[in-house]
Amino acid sequence: MSKPESNNHIAVKAEKLTRRFGDFTAVNSIDLQVQKGEIFGFLGANGAGKTTAIRMLCGLLRPSEGEAWIEGLPVSKSAEKIKRRIGYMSQKFSLYNDLKVWENLEFYGGIYGLSKSEIESASDIMLARLQLAEYRNTMTVELPLGFKQRLALGCAIPHNPGIILLDEPTSGVDPIARRKFWDLIYELAESGTTIFVTTHYMDEAEYCSRVSIMVHGKIVALDTPRELKKQQKVTTMQDVFLKLVES
Amino acid sequence: MKRTLAIARKEVFHILRDPRSLMVSVLMPLMMLLLFGYAIDMELRDLPIAILDQDRTPLSREFISHMTSSEFFIKNADLASRDQIEAGFRRSEYRAAIIIPKGFDEKVTRGEESPVQVLVDGADATTAQTVDNYISQVVILLNNRLVENREFQATLLDPRIRFFFNPQLRSADFVVPGLVAVIMMMICALLTSIAVAREKETGTLEQILTTPVLARNVMIGKVMPYMLISAFDAALVLIVGYFVFKVPMAGSWLVLAGYSTMYLLIALSFGLLISSVSKTQQVAMMMALLATLLPTLLLSGFIFSVDSMPLWLQVVCHANPAFYYLKILRGIMLSGHAWYPLEGGIMLGMAIFLMTLAVARFRDRLE
Numbered sequence: 328m329s330k331p332e333s334n335n336h337i338a339v340k341a342e343k344l345t346r347r348f349g350d351f352t353a354v355n356s357i358d359l360q361v362q363k364g365e366i367f368g369f370l371g372a373n374g375a376g377k378t379t380a381i382r383m384l385c386g387l388l389r390p391s392e393g394e395a396w397i398e399g400l401p402v403s404k405s406a407e408k409i410k411r412r413i414g415y416m417s418q419k420f421s422l423y424n425d426l427k428v429w430e431n432l433e434f435y436g437g438i439y440g441l442s443k444s445e446i447e448s449a450s451d452i453m454l455a456r457l458q459l460a461e462y463r464n465t466m467t468v469e470l471p472l473g474f475k476q477r478l479a480l481g482c483a484i485p486h487n488p489g490i491i492l493l494d495e496p497t498s499g500v501d502p503i504a505r506r507k508f509w510d511l512i513y514e515l516a517e518s519g520t521t522i523f524v525t526t527h528y529m530d531e532a533e534y535c536s537r538v539s540i541m542v543h544g545k546i547v548a549l550d551t552p553r554e555l556k557k558q559q560k561v562t563t564m565q566d567v568f569l570k571l572v573e574s
Numbered sequence: 575m576k577r578t579l580a581i582a583r584k585e586v587f588h589i590l591r592d593p594r595s596l597m598v599s600v601l602m603p604l605m606m607l608l609l610f611g612y613a614i615d616m617e618l619r620d621l622p623i624a625i626l627d628q629d630r631t632p633l634s635r636e637f638i639s640h641m642t643s644s645e646f647f648i649k650n651a652d653l654a655s656r657d658q659i660e661a662g663f664r665r666s667e668y669r670a671a672i673i674i675p676k677g678f679d680e681k682v683t684r685g686e687e688s689p690v691q692v693l694v695d696g697a698d699a700t701t702a703q704t705v706d707n708y709i710s711q712v713v714i715l716l717n718n719r720l721v722e723n724r725e726f727q728a729t730l731l732d733p734r735i736r737f738f739f740n741p742q743l744r745s746a747d748f749v750v751p752g753l754v755a756v757i758m759m760m761i762c763a764l765l766t767s768i769a770v771a772r773e774k775e776t777g778t779l780e781q782i783l784t785t786p787v788l789a790r791n792v793m794i795g796k797v798m799p800y801m802l803i804s805a806f807d808a809a810l811v812l813i814v815g816y817f818v819f820k821v822p823m824a825g826s827w828l829v830l831a832g833y834s835t836m837y838l839l840i841a842l843s844f845g846l847l848i849s850s851v852s853k854t855q856q857v858a859m860m861m862a863l864l865a866t867l868l869p870t871l872l873l874s875g876f877i878f879s880v881d882s883m884p885l886w887l888q889v890v891c892h893a894n895p896a897f898y899y900l901k902i903l904r905g906i907m908l909s910g911h912a913w914y915p916l917e918g919g920i921m922l923g924m925a926i927f928l929m930t931l932a933v934a935r936f937r938d939r940l941e
Contacts (some may be wrong), residue, residue, distance in 0.1 A: 385784050410786040421781030423584065425591045430584075437580025438787040483781070 328405040335399065338363045338490050338521035340382060342421075343393035346379050355544035356393065361523055361537075363489070365410060366516050368535030368552075369525040372572060375524040376544040381494050384523070385415045398488060411439075414484035414491045418498065420475050424468035428459055431467055435482040439530055446485070452483045457511070473504025480511060492514060493524040497531065509534055529565040538564070540571050549572050577787050581795025585769070596803075599765055603757045603807045604814060611746070611754050611819055621705060622650035624662055624671040631679035639689070640716050641672065646708045654718045659693060664886055669695045672866045682720065713925030740888065747818055747822065750815040751903040752876030755896040758834075759841045759870045762804045767862035770857045770936065773904030775854055789936040793929065797842050804838045805831075830903070833914070836921045837899040841866070843928035850936045870896040895924050 339361040346354040354376040361367040371377045383389040384395050386406040395402045397409045422431050428489060436446035454460045459479040462470065470478065476496060486492060493512075497505045509531065516522050524535070532538050532552055539549040548555055548571055552564055559567045589596055623641070627634050642649045650668045653659060659671050673691040681688035692709050694702045770792075773779040782792065815821045823830075833926070845862055852858040872878060873887070874896035880888055891897050898917040906910045 367743065386779065387783055407786060410784060413784065415781070415784040417777060417780045418775035419780070421587070421778040422774070423778060424776075426584065426587055431585060433586045434580055435781075435785070436582070438577050438782065438785045438791070440576055440786065483784075 330412040336363050337361065337396070338365070338398060339367070339492075339523055340396040341380075341384065341393065342345060342395075343388050344380065344383055344395055345390060345392040346376075346383060347391045352389075352508060352544050354383065357541070357544075357546045359539055359546065359549060361521060363521050364516065365536045366517050366524065368532045368538035369523060369541065370527065370529070370532055370568065371525070371541030372539050375541040377541055378494055380541070381415075381492055381523070381525055385413060385492055386410065387415075407549070411486065411488060412500040414486070414488040414492045416479050416483040416491070416496055418494045420479040422467050423477055426467055427464050428432065428467055428470070429454070429463045431478060431482055434487065435546055436485040441485060449485060453485070455503065456514070457481045460506070471504075473500045473507065476500060476504065476508060477511065479573065480508070484515075488520070490521045490523065493522065495525055495527070497528065529563065529568050532564040532568075540568060542572050543548070577791040578795040581787070581792055583797040584594045585796055585799045586724075589803070594661070599803055600807060600810070603761050603811050605798060605813050606757045606760075607750075608818070610756075611750060611815075619645055620648050621646060621701075621708075622668040623647045624651040624653050624659065624661065625649055626653040626656065626673045628676045629674045629678040633679040633682055636673045636677075637674060637716060638672075641709075641712055644708070644712055646712075663693075663695055669701060670709070672709070696819055714914065723862055746819040747908060748904070750819045750821045751907055752874070752900060754808070754811050754815065755837070756867070756870045756876065756899045756904060758804065758808050759839060759896055760864045761807055761843075762800070762838055762841030762863040762867045763848065764859060765800045765804060766796065766842045767848045767852075767858040769800070769846060770849035771852050771855045771858040775785070778901075789933045793936060795848055796846065797839070797929075800842055801838065804842060805835065808834050808838060808889035814936040821907055823907055825912050826907035826910075829912045830906050833899065833902045833906070833918060836918065836925055837895060839925040840895045840921060840928055843925060843932050847928055847932040847935060850932055858911065869894055873897070874900050876900060895921055 337360050339359070341357055341359050343356045343358065344354060344458070345352065345356050357380060359367075368412070369377055369381065379388065383390050384397070384402065386402045386409055386444060398412055400409055400412075400470070402409055426434065429450060429517065432450045433446055436449060441449065451460075454463055457480070459474060459478060459481070459484070461473065467475065467478065480491075480496065497508055500508075512522055512524070513534075522529075526532065535552060537549065537551050538555065539546045540555075541547070548558075548567075550558070552567075555567045556564065559570050561567055601663050625638050627638060636651070641647055646934070647670075651658075653662070653671070656673070659673075662668055662671070671693040673693070673935075675689065675691065678688050678690065690713070692706070694705050696702045722726075770779070773782065809831075816823055843901055844866070848861045848865065849858050851860060873880075873891045875891065876896070880891045882898065883891065898914075898921050902914045902917050905914065
């Protein structure tokens with residue numbers, strides 16, 4: 328189905344990607360392609376296998392079968408190169424609570440190999456973008472969850488990656504914080520960044536260029552939100568989801 | 575290098591912003607040294623003994639007064655007959671009984687060897703051995719005096735044992751270096767054992783693994799700040815040993831610092847290795863404690879002499895870094911000898927090996 332020459336506009340690709348934990352198959356032979364510049368929504372109920380799948384795409388987990396590609400590079404073979412091209416934000420907002428806001432950015436800039444001056448200039452821009460400039464010297468532990476989440480995003484992308492993978496970035500925060508976060512995602516997408524985002528909020532799915540819906544480790548639907556609604560003859564993504572999950 | 579420094583810098587923040595843990599890592603070794611230093615004092619003082627003097631001559635009395643005027647023994651019982659001896663042992667009235675047989679003075683005066691019987695309570699083997707040593711020492715002293723004063727021919731048994739390097743056989747001189755080896759191994763391994771496990775628990779490891787940072791950046795970056803703390807700890811423990819327990823320092827502090835750095839590096843790397851293979855901080859700390867305390871205590875030559883162990887256990891001891899460090903430490907402190915190419919080389923090899931292993935075991939994936 329996929330031809331190798333079409334790879335240059337494909338940011339993320341998975342073929343028969345499978346992960347088993349003992350007898351349990353968390354991700355069951357999924358196929359997907361994400362175009363460059365897309366906001367790709369990776370939907371599914373809790374426990375559907377979203378996190379396992381996204382971890383395989385980042386090279387954090389080895390697939391039991393199948394393969395994933397980032398910008399045409401196979402994840403299993405070029406893990407190191409891929410790490411420079413992606414930014415990953417895990418479900419847990421991996422920040423150091425005993426570091427100040429600015430120190431978290433500095434640290435992640437440092438381990439991406441940026442120089443001191445690069446970090447300094449980039450961090451100021453980043454703090455402004457994240458609307459965290461006034462919290463520069465606040466201890467991370469004291470930040471409200473919504474702010475932490477924006478900081479976590481900032482920490483995942485100090486190297487300006489072409490692809491950002493976000494695992495449930497908005498879980499547990501209030502609607503205003505969610506809106507602010509999605510504004511950031513739009514901003515990034517407009518500048519050409521590919522966004523791969525998992526969520527179980529169906530209103531967020533409406534914001535995506537295309538979505539896939541995962542049920543028990545399998546992708547049961549993959550299209551634009553508008554097309555999916557038409558196929559299922561419903562008016563909201565919420566109803567699309569319920570129909571697919573219950574069938 | 576930039577990445578390694580970023581990790582090290584962050585680790586410094588963690589350490590400085592947790593003053594309680596920092597206090598513990600500085601005070602714990604000190605407390606351990608003081609507690610163990612006084613508790614594992616292998617010297618015995620005022621040990622109760624019983625005397626059965628069947629000779630009752632000036633010489634036998636002189637012998638007895640020699641025994642009891644030493645700080646080692648106090649006379650707790652004057653026995654009248656042999657039948658009483660065992661009962662007193664059973665009641666724990668004394669730990670040793672000395673029997674001076676009839677004819678003791680006469681034989682000595684004639685210049686013959688004159689046996690004195692010493693019965694020692696063997697229930698506590700360590701004490702028994704020490705008692706045996708002390709009595710031998712007193713006998714030697716008395717022998718020397720007899721030979722000098724009475725112008726005897728030196729026909730009495732006269733072994734003239736002299737202990738080099740620790741002439742009074744002060745146990746502190748022996749115990750403190752051992753404690754330094756035990757304490758530093760334990761503290762260092764504990765310090766780094768949580769370093770990676772903590773990031774597994776908080777989830778930050780997952781984030782770090784998606785960055786291009788390499789295992790060696792993480793490991794070396796984490797060891798650097800803890801090296802400073804443990805060097806400070808080691809200096810503190812050695813200085814307290816020197817001033818409080820009056821351990822001599824025959825060699826150079828600088829040489830000692832050099833070999834100690836190697837030892838600390840071994841212990842820190844070992845802690846990191848444990849940290850990379852354990853899932854939680856608690857498991858890591860337990861493992862670090864179990865894996866360091868007993869081996870450094872028992873299999874290093876600190877408490878039990880390695881030469882008297884069965885062969886297979888001797889082999890095990892030779893895989894223990896504390897065995898080499900202790901040898902070097904005692905050497906530098908007591909004899910001043912500074913050149914240990916074999917022991918130093920082995921320790922350096924161990925440090926490199928453990929660090930490499932820790933890096934290799936640090937997975938660049940979850941699972």
